[in-house]
Amino acid sequence: MMTVITVVILFFIIVYVFKNGLGQLSIEFLTEKTRDMGKEGGILPSILGTLFVTVVAIIIATPFGVGSAVYLVEYTRGGLMRRIISFGADCLAGVPSIIFGLFGFIFFVITLGLGWSVLSGGLTLAVMIIPTIIRTTEEAIKSVPRSYREISYSLGGGKLDTILKVVLPTALPGILTGVILGIGRAVGETAAVIFTAGSSLGIPTSVFSSTRTLAVHFYILAREGISMPKAYGTATVLIVIILAVNFVAYRLMHRFIARYY
Amino acid sequence: MKDTIAEKVLLLIALSAILSLLLITFFIFQQGVPLLFKIGFGNFFSTHWSPTKDHFGILSMIIGSLMVTVGALIVGIPFGLACAIFLAEFSSPVVQKTLKPIIELLAGIPSVVYGFIGIVILVPFIRQTFGGPGFSVLAASIILGIMILPTIVSISYDSFVAVPNTYREGSFAVGATKWQTVVMLLLPAARSGIVAGIILGMGRAIGETMAVIMIAGNALKIPGSIFDSVRTLTSTIALELGYAAGDHRAALFACGAVLFIIIIALNIVAIRITGRE
Numbered sequence: 001m002m003t004v005i006t007v008v009i010l011f012f013i014i015v016y017v018f019k020n021g022l023g024q025l026s027i028e029f030l031t032e033k034t035r036d037m038g039k040e041g042g043i044l045p046s047i048l049g050t051l052f053v054t055v056v057a058i059i060i061a062t063p064f065g066v067g068s069a070v071y072l073v074e075y076t077r078g079g080l081m082r083r084i085i086s087f088g089a090d091c092l093a094g095v096p097s098i099i100f101g102l103f104g105f106i107f108f109v110i111t112l113g114l115g116w117s118v119l120s121g122g123l124t125l126a127v128m129i130i131p132t133i134i135r136t137t138e139e140a141i142k143s144v145p146r147s148y149r150e151i152s153y154s155l156g157g158g159k160l161d162t163i164l165k166v167v168l169p170t171a172l173p174g175i176l177t178g179v180i181l182g183i184g185r186a187v188g189e190t191a192a193v194i195f196t197a198g199s200s201l202g203i204p205t206s207v208f209s210s211t212r213t214l215a216v217h218f219y220i221l222a223r224e225g226i227s228m229p230k231a232y233g234t235a236t237v238l239i240v241i242i243l244a245v246n247f248v249a250y251r252l253m254h255r256f257i258a259r260y261y
Numbered sequence: 262m263k264d265t266i267a268e269k270v271l272l273l274i275a276l277s278a279i280l281s282l283l284l285i286t287f288f289i290f291q292q293g294v295p296l297l298f299k300i301g302f303g304n305f306f307s308t309h310w311s312p313t314k315d316h317f318g319i320l321s322m323i324i325g326s327l328m329v330t331v332g333a334l335i336v337g338i339p340f341g342l343a344c345a346i347f348l349a350e351f352s353s354p355v356v357q358k359t360l361k362p363i364i365e366l367l368a369g370i371p372s373v374v375y376g377f378i379g380i381v382i383l384v385p386f387i388r389q390t391f392g393g394p395g396f397s398v399l400a401a402s403i404i405l406g407i408m409i410l411p412t413i414v415s416i417s418y419d420s421f422v423a424v425p426n427t428y429r430e431g432s433f434a435v436g437a438t439k440w441q442t443v444v445m446l447l448l449p450a451a452r453s454g455i456v457a458g459i460i461l462g463m464g465r466a467i468g469e470t471m472a473v474i475m476i477a478g479n480a481l482k483i484p485g486s487i488f489d490s491v492r493t494l495t496s497t498i499a500l501e502l503g504y505a506a507g508d509h510r511a512a513l514f515a516c517g518a519v520l521f522i523i524i525i526a527l528n529i530v531a532i533r534i535t536g537r538e
Contacts, residue, residue: 002339002340002343002344002347003343003344003347003348003352003360006344006364006367006410006414007360007363007364009407010363010364010366010370013370013374013375013378014370016378016381016382017374017377063274064274064277064278067270067271067274067277068271068274068277068278070271071268071272071275075268075271081272084279085276085278085279087279087532088276088278088280088281088282089278089279090528090532091282091525091528091529091532092278092279092282094464094525094527094528095282095285095468095521095524096465096467096469096495096524097468097470098468098470098495098498098499098517098520099285099289099468099517099520099524100285101470101498101499101502102288102289102498102502102513102514102517103284103285103288103289105502106288106289106292106514107284107288111288127281127285130278130281131278134278158263159264159267160263160267184369187371188369188370188372188373188374189371190371190372190373190470190471191372191470191471191495191499194499195502195503215371218373218374218377219373219376219471219475222373222376222377222380222475223376223474223475228381231377235374235377238371238374239370239374242369242370242371243366243369245369246365246366246369250362
């Protein structure tokens with residue numbers, strides 16, 4: 001019964017937003033500049049802003065996340081180092097996004113002098129999604145059968161060769177799942193980017209331009225009551241992206257699991 | 262040779278998570294703590310917050326954060342446990358396979374969308390049914406309760422599944438019904454996983470920002486009832502960081518430091534509980 005209620009709540013949220021938002025969607029809404037603070041025009045700057053910030057975050061977080069996971073699985077055998085690294089990842093995963101916002105603001109924006117920019121926002125999000133990528137990659141690498149590694153060693157492959165040519169390619173779908181889940185978190189994030197990427201409505205021209213992501217734009221539209229129809233439209237775009245990202249991650253993971261279990 | 266270099270490089274990369282955590286800790290505390298000594302603990306832990314007059318009391322926000330968190334747990338725990346028990350014990354594999362990803366999807370919905378749903382549906386509903394502003398402890402508790410469901414469900418589900426089947430068979434063999442088995446055997450056996458899930462959910466609720474700002478009303482006083490407006494630590498930071506400077510900004514970092522200590526403490530407890538199994 002209660003499970004049914006939970007599922008109904010989920011569907012209700014999505015259907016309610018779609019019902020009010022789908023009518024707002026049009027080619028113009030997706031491809032025009034935002035006018036009059038969001039009352040008029042489209043959401044192109046925010047779509048591009050989200051894209052750029054997320055790309056920066058993924059480019060930085062992926063090598064760190066995957067590298068950490070490789071080290072955890074292939075180079076530590078229990079022990080203190082493993083505990084320290086795992087503890088760091090677990091704690092970082094639990095840190096609320098507003099703390100990342102505070103940190104990104106004082107570190108990237110002010111101390112490093114990057115200002116409110118795509119780069120500051122992307123770096124802050126990168127720190128935030130590293131744990132997601134570590135955990136998923138760790139599971140993926142663990143599930144690569146031991147025999148694969150043994151065969152590689154028996155053919156004279158070194159440890160690094162084995163990791164690069166056997167383990168990582170085999171674990172690739174699992175790793176991609178982690179990266180895609182990271183994308184999902186980055187796209188939906190508000191508190192961590194509003195104080196690092198800013199809320200400028202211009203189309204970003206370089207990594208140093210300030211920008212406003214979809215989630216931030218939606219927050220400002222809804223909270224300041226600028227335009228409810230535009231808010232529903234933006235929310236619909238946001239949810240469609242998140243659903244698509246999660247769906248792809250889910251499918252990838254299942255194909256991966258089906259192969260090895 | 263190549264392998265040793267690779268190992269060293271990977272070690273450096275692997276330390277990135279813990280280094281980030283230390284860097285975050287350092288900057289938050291370095292920005293916030295000096296103010297504490299400047300204004301004194303009495304000022305900081307009072308209920309008087311007016312940054313322009315050098316009053317930085319955060320007590321009403323701490324109480325606000327605690328109230329919405331407790332409210333979220335009251336909403337989230339029964340639903341979360343019920344879902345986990347149903348999924349793990351009472352449903353067919355097909356149902357499990359469809360429902361689990363759907364519930365996990367709840368976790369992927371951005372918090373601003375939850376806040377928006379709160380504004381357009383829940384707040385007007387509370388205003389019409391119970392009177393008052395609608396933006397309230399109750400609204401924030403319900404929305405936060407829904408937001409922490411996936412955390413509670415997936416961690417408790419895993420610990421129910423981890424209980425060996427022989428336990429269940431033993432219980433059925435002595436004539437216990439399914440329900441008796443769940444209540445008397447599985448709940449105690451899965452206890453530590455359930456507690457860890459609840460603690461992590463608590464961390465999410467206390468740290469949530471955007472959804473709370475949108476629906477809690479953010480009035481600066483200790484709420485007298487669940488229908489009153491409330492302001493949390495997180496909403497104060499997010500509402501004021503945009504324009505704060507000097508001591509005011511430092512005070513927001515001090516709020517962040519308090520929040521950070523609470524979250525890390527909760528995380529450590531949760532990690533210890535799950536690690537012991």
